[in-house]
Amino acid sequence: MANSIKEQQEILEKLNIYALNPMQEEALEAIKNNANTILLSPTGTGKTLAFLLPLLEQLEPECTEVQALIIVPSRELAIQIEQVIRNMGSGYKANAIYGGRAISKDKIELKHTPAILIGTPGRLSDHFEQGRFTTEYIKTLVIDEFDISIEVGAGGEMETIMTYLPNISKRILTSATQGTSIPSYLKMNKAITLNWLKDKPSSKLTLKTVLSPSKNKHNTLVDLLNHLGNDPGIVFCNKKDSIDDLSEFLEKKNIAHTCFHAGMEQRDRDRALIKLRNGSVSILVASDLVSRGIDIPEMKFIIHYEIPDSYELYTHRNGRTARVDAKGTAYLIKGDREVFPEFIEKSKVETLSNNENRKPPFWTTLFISGGRKDKISKGDVAGLFFKLGELNTDQLGVIELKQDCAFVAVPASMADELAKKLNNTKLKKKNVRVTLI
Numbered sequence: 001m002a003n004s005i006k007e008q009q010e011i012l013e014k015l016n017i018y019a020l021n022p023m024q025e026e027a028l029e030a031i032k033n034n035a036n037t038i039l040l041s042p043t044g045t046g047k048t049l050a051f052l053l054p055l056l057e058q059l060e061p062e063c064t065e066v067q068a069l070i071i072v073p074s075r076e077l078a079i080q081i082e083q084v085i086r087n088m089g090s091g092y093k094a095n096a097i098y099g100g101r102a103i104s105k106d107k108i109e110l111k112h113t114p115a116i117l118i119g120t121p122g123r124l125s126d127h128f129e130q131g132r133f134t135t136e137y138i139k140t141l142v143i144d145e146f147d148i149s150i151e152v153g154a155g156g157e158m159e160t161i162m163t164y165l166p167n168i169s170k171r172i173l174t175s176a177t178q179g180t181s182i183p184s185y186l187k188m189n190k191a192i193t194l195n196w197l198k199d200k201p202s203s204k205l206t207l208k209t210v211l212s213p214s215k216n217k218h219n220t221l222v223d224l225l226n227h228l229g230n231d232p233g234i235v236f237c238n239k240k241d242s243i244d245d246l247s248e249f250l251e252k253k254n255i256a257h258t259c260f261h262a263g264m265e266q267r268d269r270d271r272a273l274i275k276l277r278n279g280s281v282s283i284l285v286a287s288d289l290v291s292r293g294i295d296i297p298e299m300k301f302i303i304h305y306e307i308p309d310s311y312e313l314y315t316h317r318n319g320r321t322a323r324v325d326a327k328g329t330a331y332l333i334k335g336d337r338e339v340f341p342e343f344i345e346k347s348k349v350e351t352l353s354n355n356e357n358r359k360p361p362f363w364t365t366l367f368i369s370g371g372r373k374d375k376i377s378k379g380d381v382a383g384l385f386f387k388l389g390e391l392n393t394d395q396l397g398v399i400e401l402k403q404d405c406a407f408v409a410v411p412a413s414m415a416d417e418l419a420k421k422l423n424n425t426k427l428k429k430k431n432v433r434v435t436l437i
Helices: 005-014 022-033 047-058 075-088 103-110 121-130 146-152 157-163 218-228 240-252 266-278 311-318 378-387 412-422
Strands: 036-040 068-071 094-097 116-119 140-143 170-175 192-195 205-211 233-236 258-260 283-286 301-304 328-334 363-368 399-401 406-411 425-427 430-432 434-436
Touching: 005 047, 005 075, 022 036, 022 047, 022 192, 036 047, 047 068, 047 075, 047 140, 047 170, 068 121, 075 094, 075 116, 075 266, 094 103, 094 121, 103 121, 116 121, 121 146, 121 157, 140 146, 146 157, 146 170, 205 218, 218 240, 218 301, 218 328, 240 258, 240 283, 258 266, 266 363, 266 399, 266 406, 301 311, 363 412, 378 399, 378 406, 378 412, 378 425, 406 412, 412 434
Parallel strands: 036 170, 036 192, 068 116, 068 140, 094 116, 140 170, 205 328, 233 283, 233 301, 258 283, 301 328
Antiparallel strands: 363 406, 363 434, 399 406, 425 430
């Protein structure tokens, strides 16, 4: 358990982290010595680790009930934090519960009570009201991205949750935004605030404007994507309909991409991020849901296909590139006679080349119908592709292992043949389906 410097160092080594950054160092000290802490820091600076390390120190190994509650605004963030805790190898059980999946799955997982429970406001409120586990031993409360969590739970779910938590002794609120008011029911009295937002390395973000000759920006976007080549990036739109319309157009232009918005099924959202992470696509067409709190790789650029309604959303979108020490570019596509809001600063106009630098992705993704619950490991999956699939190490890409399935990046040129060869083969003791996604 993370109750010593030595054990903390072991956790960091498991995460391939060699040293905490200054924000994390300050956060650990503040959370340890204060009942109520507010941590403000930009996206991508390591807030999750900053609150998880001191949270683990508060847990009692002998207790068999839920001891810590982490409230998050989205399913993806819940899953992400659950995975980080597992990777830490602390010995404490953690479970994520969230809307968009059958509640029966939650009930199965909660039969073996976790020490750490992560969840979205609506789903947590439901479980609390149904009394599916005791909340008496929950002493640590984290509200991650608290400004969005409060907004998501504004229908009364957040306030309901708080009525079931009589014994909280430590509260931690995190956000990448400053200025959000904190409701009195959270009882953040005498909270210490750590504000690292002022230190955001904005100088590494380059802002450029691309002019469209018409109100319809579709062709200009295609020209820009061809100009940029195969670097990974996000195209931001304001509405689901815009995303769907743009996706259909990009498909006709043979530009490999995937989409992400709140109207999609959870399974499709998960697969979109998997394909982005493993290189099967380099372009994500997305809503502002993706602007923070979701585990995706460093983006070389983001594109404001549609300008957001507020400076806050604009800032969070830009935060998906030029993170920490990296450089990145934010492009604004300006339609004919379009007037940008006042919060959009002036920027250099980018002249696009006529060259098509974009190539089809090298990788594509295969689905395997077996996962951790079947006692299957990443090594087992790799062995299947090396032995029966006859791949070499350069031909096997990223493997993502889930509870009931796995996803593997393989060369696109070999994917059909591999799916046929490996489908209905045995992995460990399970016959698995292998299909393209």
